[in-house]
Amino acid sequence: MNVSGAVAADRPHQRRRVRLGRLEPLVWIAPAACVVLFVFGYSMVELVRTALVYQGRWAGLANFRLTLSDSEFRTAVEHNARLLIAVPLLVASALVLAILLFEALRGWRFHRAAIFLPYVLPIPVIGVIFGQLLELNGLLNSALRSLGLGFLAVDWLGQPRWALWTMTGVIIWKELGFGVVLLLARLLSLPMETFEAARIDGARFFRLHRYVTVPQLGGVIAFYVVVEAITMVSWVFNYVYVMTNGQGGPGDATVVSELYIYQTAFQYQAPEVAASAAALLFGATLLLIILFFRVQRRTGVGIDD
Amino acid sequence: MSRKRLAAALAVALACGAAALAGSGTGRGQAAARAAFPTGPVHLTMWWWGEQEAAGAKGWLADTVRLYEQKHPNVTIKTVLQTTDGLIPSFKAAAAAKKGPDLQYFWGGIWSVGDAWAGNTKPVSDYIPRSELRHYLNIREDTWNGKVWTAPWYVQPSFPVLYRKDVLAKAGIAPPRTWSQLLSACDKLNAKGIIPMAGGIKDGWFGGWLFSLIGAQNLRSLSDLLAAVSGEKKFTDPEFVAWWQRLHQMRDHKCWNNDINSLQLYQGQQKWAAGKAAMTITAGSDVKKFVGQVGVAKVGLMPMPKWANGPYAGKLGSTSQTVGITAWTKYPQVDADFIMFMHSPKRMKAWYKITGAFPADDRFDKSQITLPQQRLMFSLVTHGAPYLENFIPTELDSKANFGQSQLLLGGSANAEQAAATTERIAQRIRLTQRQTVANFKSWAASFH
Known part of the structure; x- marks a missing residue:
């Protein structure tokens, strides 16, 4: 390093700064964007390309038409839509439990751990345990019968009319812990003065949380x-x-779109149809994300709030 | 002649030459292949499955490889045991990359010829003499376009009905041999609080078994089934609805355990082993295990009770698990030689001794079989019926046989609905898997 260079290094604030104006953020994120584009962009291009061919030959939208005309695909999407019912249930339950824990319910640390535990359990473990628990002659139904509630003992996973709802229940049980911990963490970071002020103003439990917490x-x-x-x-x-x-x-009582894609691609050797289903699923997910950002922008409610 | 034309002519000439060599069957091409056994170092890899249904196979294969390597010091063979879920996807990935095993395990029928259609295997009949191959059991299911594509290794009797002599005797019932006897036995056993037949269909596989055991009985030929797959017939035709109707009858007569829909296959079979059920259906390779659990004197074995008079009725289904030579292997002649070594008398004897499963070879000395149930089973499989499930696309098997059996046995569908759904699924497969369906048509020609 020469002397002038050393001096320049000692005085970095005197370096001439290139002004890029509005383009500057783009320059900073360019390396990461390149990686993301390569990883996701390539797979997306390949996915769409596969969806538009049949055995290497151009097929236009034929695969999409085939996918949309498949009653099993429609059933799978319908099942995903039915599973969305679990979302408000999850939010409401997580909110109630988080508030109860926030209100320092006796033994709240134990309850918090107990509620969070399912979230950290591996799904295969949950699947095996619930699979056995919910057999027609399994533990749950045996308990129901011994309590004289035999009329409630159904084949939870073996009957089409119950299987998806049973699955929904298991998913809620597993996913609830995440919501509780998320909401509780936010609650614990809120300024206590607001709650105290509301209490001094006479707000009881319901009004306090309805108008202050939520x-x-x-x-x-x-x-x-x-x-x-x-x-x-x-x-x-x-x-x-x-x-x-x-x-x-x-x-096909519990077929969902991901399983449909997996089976079509890897078990039934129809990768083009699977790719078109995957592209449609990606579109639906993207729509949800865009919707979220639009709602966020319109209501002005952000994750930082 | 332009360059393009010259190249095309050369390609045609090469293709014709290759076809002539391949078509020569046991002729010069095959003789040359056998004569060219390499003397330099040869490293082979074999991906296999089977320990799951023939316990001890891993040890046997290790011994066989060791003995073969002693015989051919320039050859080393690495064996990789695959998981049940991984067997097919791993091989598909290897086939896409044209890199992977030299020898690959295949189940019989569609599992074997499907990869032949995809160009992933070389026909074993190009490397193993017909005089040898004719001894291998069930090669017909692995035959397409005049060639045998994979070599049978061991037999999977598919699938015997096991009955508890003690339980039936207690109920005063003789083993049912006909359908009406079976339905009557179901009624009588139910009246005495005994489960007539034990099974589990939550994992679906049992649906494929039932289709094969019941559905084969009224077929005149396998080509009828293949014609239905390709669309020349329909799965709503009376001959294909009939088996669903028989299954419906079984449901009406409460022939199965009431929790069949919430149990996996092997969980269901345990009810039989525990003495709670009079009959069950099991894999042939599991017979020894079940007989061992219950006692030799208490177990009887028979094919599915008969309800029709087709050529396959009253017979035990028979399929062989096979080994194939991959399209990209450098040493097909060594692969073939190793397969033949697996069929040498000493190795077959050791196979049966270790695993209790039958080698797929009519030269196997059946005097070694001491268990009476297995003796009967071996004689049944040597004159067995084709195993139907191996002759339909996987998608049809999974969605129709697995899925609709679950619905029918659970009371959510009847025979006609199940048949209609099967045809709807078949129609879709005819649209989405056009090449496969075309292959089925040409495969059907092998069975006319």
């Missing part, structure tokens, strides 16, 4: 809703695969 949790709730909505649309494969032995049964 508005302050808006951003976290919105985040949780989006995460769980995406889970229900494109992240339930493991549950279905493990609990139905990869079949989505009985019949």
Whole structure:
């Protein structure tokens, strides 16, 4: 290093700065954007390319038409949509439990751990345990029968009319802990003065949380809703695969779009149809994300709130 | 002649030459292949499955490889045991990369010829003499276009009905041989609080078994089934609805355990082993295990009770698990030689002794079989019926046989609905897997 260079290094604030104006952020994120584009961009291009060919020959939208005309694909999407019902249930339950824990319910640390535990359990373990628990002559039904509630003992996973709802229940049980911990963490970071002021003003439990707590949790709730909505649309494969032995049964009662894609691509050797289904699923997920950002922008509620 | 034309002419000439060599069957091409056994170092890899259904196979294969390597010091063979879920996807990935095993395990029928259609295997009949191959059991299911594509290794009797002599005797019932006897037995056993037949269909596989055991009985030929797959017939035709109707009858007569839909296959079979059920259906390779659990004197074995008079009725299904030579292997002649070594009398004897499963070879000395149930089973499989499930696309098997059996046995569908759904699924496969369906048509020609 020469002397002038050393001097320049000692006085970095005197360096001439290149002004890029509005382009500057783009320059900073360019390396990361390149990596993301390579990893996701390449797979997306390949996915769409595969969806537009049949055995290497151009097929236009034929694969999309085939996918959309498949009653099993429509059933799978319908099941994903039905699973979305779990989202408001999850949010409401997580909110109630988080508030109860926040209110320093006796033994709240134990309760918090107990509620969070399912979230850290591997899905295959949950699948095996619930699979046995929910057999027609399994532990749950045996308990119901011994309590004289035999009329409630149904084949939870073996009957098409119950199987998807049972699956929904298991997913709620597993995913609830994440919401509780998320909301509780936000609650614990809120300034206590607001709550004290509301209490001094005479707000009781319901009014306090309805008008003070919930508005302050808006951003976290919105985040949780989006995460769980995406889970229900494109992240339930493991549950279905493990609990139905990869079949989505009985019949097609628990087939979801991910399982449909997996089976079509890897078991039935129709990668083009699977690619078109995957592209449609990606579109639906993207729509949810865009919707989230639009709602966020319109309401002004962000994750930081 | 332009360069393009010259290249095309050369390609045609090469293709014709290759076809002539391949078509020569046991002729010069095959003789040359056998004569060219390499003397330099040869490293082979074999991906296999089977320990799961023939316990001890891993040890046997290790011994066989060791003995072969002693015989051919320039050859080393690495064996890789695959998981049940990984067997097919791993091989598909290897086939896409044209890199992987030299020898690959295949189940019989569609599992074997499907990869032949995809160009992933070389026909074993190009490397193993017909005089040798004719001894291998069930090669017909692995035959397409006049060639045998994979070599049978061991037989999977598919699938015997096991009955508990003690349980049936207690109920005063003789083993049912016909359908009406079976339905009547179901009624009588139910009246005495005994489960007639034990099974589990939550994992679906049992649906494929039932299709094969019941559905084969009224077929006149396998080509009828292949014609239905390709669309020349329909799965709603009476001959294909009939088996669903029989299954429906079984449901009406409460022939199965009431929790069949919430149990996996092997969980269901345990009810039989525990003495709670009179009959069950099991893999042939598991017979020894079940007989061992219950006691030789208490177990009887028979094919599925008969309800029709087709050529396959009253017979035990028979399929062989096979080994194939991959399209990209450098040493097909060594691969073939190793397969033949697996069929040498000493190795077959050791196979049966270790695993209790039958080698797929009519030269196997059956005097070694001491268990009476296995003796009967071996005689049944040597004159067995084709195993139907191996002759339909996987998608049809999974969605129709697995799925609709679950719905029918669970009371959510009837025979006609199940048949209609099967045809709807078949129609879709005819649209989405056009090449496969075309291959099925040409495969059907092998069975006319």
